[in-house]
Amino acid sequence: MALTGRTGLLAVLGAVVLVIVPSWWTLLAVDGVIVALVVADLVLAGNVRRLRLHRSGDTNVRLGEEATVALIVENPGPRRLRARLRDAWPPSAGSSPRTVTVTIPPGERRRVETRLVPTRRGDRAAVAVTVRSYGPLGLAARQLNRAAPWTVRVLPAFPSRRHLPAKLARLRELTGQHVALIRGQGTEFDSLREYVDGDDVRSIDWRATARRGDVVVRTWRPERDRRIYLVLDTGRTAAGRVGDIPRLDCSMDAALLLGALASRAGDRVDLLAYDRRVRARVEGVSRTEVLTAMVRAMAPLEPELIEADAAGMVSTLLSRVRQRCLVVLLTDLNTTAIEEGLLPLLPQLTAKHLVVVAAVSDPRVTEMAAARGDAAALYDAAAAERARADRRRVTVELRKYGVEVVDAPPDEIAPALADAYLSLKAAGRL
Amino acid sequence: MTALQAPPVGEPATAGQVARRRWRRSRGILVAVLALLVLGVLLALMRPRTGSETLDPDSPGQQGARALAEITRRHGTPVTVVHRASDAADRLRAQPDSVLVVVRSERLVAADLTTLRGAPGDRLLVTPSSETLTALAPGVEAAGSAWGVPEPGCTLPAAAYAGDADFLGATTYKARGEATQCYFDGLGGAGLVQLPVGGATVTVLGSSRALMNEHLAEHGNAALAMNLIEGRARVVWLMPDLPAPGSGGHKSFAELLPFGVKLAVLQIVIAVVLVALWRSRRLGPVVVEPLPVVVRSAEAVEGRARLYRSRRAADRAAEALRAGALERLTALLGMPRSAASDPAMAAEIVAAVAAHTGREQAVVGAALYGPPPVDDAGLVSLAGVLDDLERLVRNS
Structure with a gap:
């Protein structure tokens, strides 16, 4: 039950009655009336328990x-x-x-x-x-949860979806320009068609020509049905805020854009979120539904304040993927985490797969590095230069293993990663 | 069908809306407070005011009682006005057939009351204080207030002959034992109580208006007053002087408060408890949720900067700035990426930078590879030179 302000007001008015008629009986009567009214109100209030x-x-x-x-x-x-x-x-x-x-x-x-x-x-x-639920007098109420x-x-907000049309246009350009490409690395057989003037004679399919009695050429297109494995690092480095958004959210945004692009490009996209155990996994979903599945899987992810277990991540990945694929690791270029965690394990991964590391850089560091003026600003600049040098060193280390590194501020990471994917695809390295 | 009444989300309420909402919320309380104030003022106005002349038998003022005293004298009963309780007791002992009229009894102290109790004769107590009641009219208690001009409603001859009398704002009483009660207020209290005390008759009159010059001619006031005091050998009218300071004994604040006020305070405490219950009841549970960690990504970098600053590590800072500048300069000059950190390439870099900027090699060398600055001023000037070189190379 609950009372209302009217009950208090009634009690105060009762005090006035007591001044006029001072007696214990009056006090009893006044409070008795209040109690009676409250009880009546409670009895007459609408039933909450029976509400549907x-x-x-x-x-x-x-x-x-x-x-x-x-x-x-x-x-x-x-x-x-x-x-x-x-x-x-x-x-x-x-x-x-x-x-x-x-x-x-x-x-x-x-x-x-x-x-x-x-x-x-x-x-x-x-x-x-x-x-x-208040009674008719408004003195008391029945209350229930x-x-x-x-x-x-x-x-996830997926703000980078505005980049998707531009990237898809680039993708179409890529596939269109490569349709009659000579056979080469990173392309696969597409179809047979009649020879037209200007086609490369080397692409003539003699067997088909013999069967049909007409000159037939083979066409090629960029490889399809490649497999892309997006790995989200949800460990402590993902919790740091870049601007006002956690790094994880920026990584998700980039992963979503890449997922959307790659599924349109005909590649299979899988997702793994990992810190010390598997937080989320999207595998074997059809191309049309992969984006929805990814968004749903990402929604409840929160960064964990623990050091990510790179060895566990790599072994999980290796146990789940047999064929060659593009592993996109969305993490931070944190010196200790990369050098002690990931670097020693990279050969296992790069031996079989192509690895891209995408990291969100902090614009605040860039801003600090540009600070000039007094000594305090210069110390800020020096610390920022130091951090950038560390980042560069890690990048260089990673590139030594043949890893592609995409390092960009939060508003550019998604398009930058998409571009990296497109250029890998164009180069036929998938 | 919808029960939504609140303004749409995200639309901030205007000042007018806020003011209107507050007014709607608080107007009930305001009206109640205003009603209480008006009631209080009305009650205060209706209470008979007491001045220095109130019920003074020598005063011809509106509140005085000279009219009554004069009429009584003219009817043949001498009226003696005394101002001290001991004088009154002396008079009464001299003429035990007298009646003692006690007005303004709040001025009597405990000793006076003892003196009066020992004196013989009948008594008329006009609006007596509670101590006076206890001492002179045991068994009678104040009950409440009367409003209006009631009929006697009893068989007491003095009241029955007088008929209705003015009891507006008068005190009413309740009596135990054998007492005659008249002029009821409707709640069981009587404006006039007469009872025998130790062989004498004590009359308690709750209304002082009935005796005042101003109202004596109204209703049956005069008759009632005359009936109550006439027919004795003498009227001793005790109009006590103000007691000497300190003679009244000590009375705590609580003793001075009327009973009704104490009850009202108790009732207000109850009201406060009820209001507290009202306010303390939450509409539903407190909702908790785990909050995300807020760690800025650049915090470690900022911490390092503060560490540099607190240790005035100009040399370390210069080293970092130089490394950054070298990295960018070698990139701009098209040198291999490893050149920046390679001491063997120093001379080559210095030469290339000097050639692009037109600065002397010694100046460039000092800026890029010279001894580190020792203080903040040196650091500031070094940063200036490095920025200068970088800009010139970029523009060349």
Whole structure:
């Protein structure tokens, strides 16, 4: 139960009565009347326990967009329900309005809409629906928490999808320009067609020509059905914030753009999120559904504050992929983590696969490196130069193993990684 | 169908909306406070005011009682006005058939009351204080207030003959034992109580208005007053002087408070508890959720910068700046990537930079490979030279 301000006000008015008629009996009478009214109000209030609650609405929302979840409250009881209702969500779900006043006549239902503007990625579950049902006098209320489960999955924002049309255009250009390419590394047989003037005589398929009695050439196209394995590092280095976004979110954005591009290019895309164990995995999903599956798998991922286990990651990867593939490792170029964790294991990976390391650099470091003026600014600049030198050293080390390194600030990492993929594809290195 | 009334999300409420919302929320409380204030002021206005002349039988003012005293004298009963309790007791002992009228009894101290209790004769106590009641009219207690002009409603001759009397704002009493009660207020309290105490008759009158010059002619006031005091050998009218400072004994604040106020305070405590219960009840649980870690990625770099600064490590800082500048210069000059960190290439780099910038080789060499600066000023000037070289090479 709950009281209202009116009860307090009534008690204060009772004090006035006591000044006029001072007696213990008056006190008893005044408070007895208040108690009686409160009890009557409680008895006459609409029943909360018997309310039926249903939900409907959005189950997925992209970060930064708005979702609407409706709560339908049905009052099967014989009394009118006058209530304040709170649909409680976690703070990061950004729900509004906080409370709603509803009046439901017996046998009717009302729809209460909650708008969610989530501030973070992940699953947001409704906590409880609290109904405070007031009596007809408004002195007291019955209050109860009712469960009305609903979960909204907040998907990564994928802001780099605006780059997708441009990259797809480049991809088409690539495939178009290579259709009648001479046979070479990184291309595969596409089809047979009649010879036209200007075709390379070396691409004439003599056997087919003999069968048809007409000159037939083979056409080639860039390799398709390559396998791309995206590996998200969700260890401690992914938790650091670049600008105001965790590094993991930037990596996800880049992974999504690459996944979207590669699935359109006809390659198979798989995803693995790993720190000391597998956090998420998307494997063997058809090309049309891989992006949705990736977004759903990424939504609840949070960086763990532990050192990523590179050995475990490499062995998991090797055990899952047999054929040659492009391994895109989205991590940070952290000196200790790379030199002690990944570098010794790289030969195992590069022996069979092509490895790309994509890292988000911090624009704040660039900004610090450019700082000039007084000595304090110069010390900042020196520390930033030092950090950049470390990063360069790690890059050089990685390149020694034949690893491609994409190091770019957060707003450029996604297109840069896509470009790296396209150039690898163009060079037929997949 | 929808029950949403709040403004759309993200639209900040204007100042007017906020003010209106606050007004709506607080107007009930404001009205209640205002009603309490008005009630208090009305009650204060309706209470009979007490001045220095109130019920003074020598005062011809509106609140005085000279009219009553004069009429009584004219009817043949002498009225003696005394100002001290001991004088009154002396008079009463001299003429035990007298009636003692006690007004302004709040001025009587405990010793006075003892003196009066020992004196013989009937008594009329006009709006007595609670101590006076206890001492002179045991068994009578103040009950509440009367409003209006009630009928006597009893068989007491003095009241029955007088008829209705002015009891506006008067105190009412309750009596135990054999007492005659008149002029009821409707809640069981009586404005007039008469009871025998130790062979004499004690009358307690809750209304002082009935005796005042101003209202004596109204209703049955005069008749009631006359009936209560006439027919004795003498009227001893005790109008006590203000007691000497300190003679009244000590009274704590709580003793001075009327009973009703104490009860009201108790009731307000209950009200506060109820309000606390109202405010403390949450609408639903507190929702908790794990928060993400907020670590800025550049924190380690900034920490190193602060470390440099606190140790004034100009040499280390210069080393880092030079390494960065060399890296960019060799890239601009088209030299191999390893050249920057190779001491063997120093002379070649210096020569190339000097050639591109037109600076002397000694200056370039000192900037790129010279001894490290020892203080902040040296670091600042070194950074200036390095930036200069880089700009010139870039533009050449």
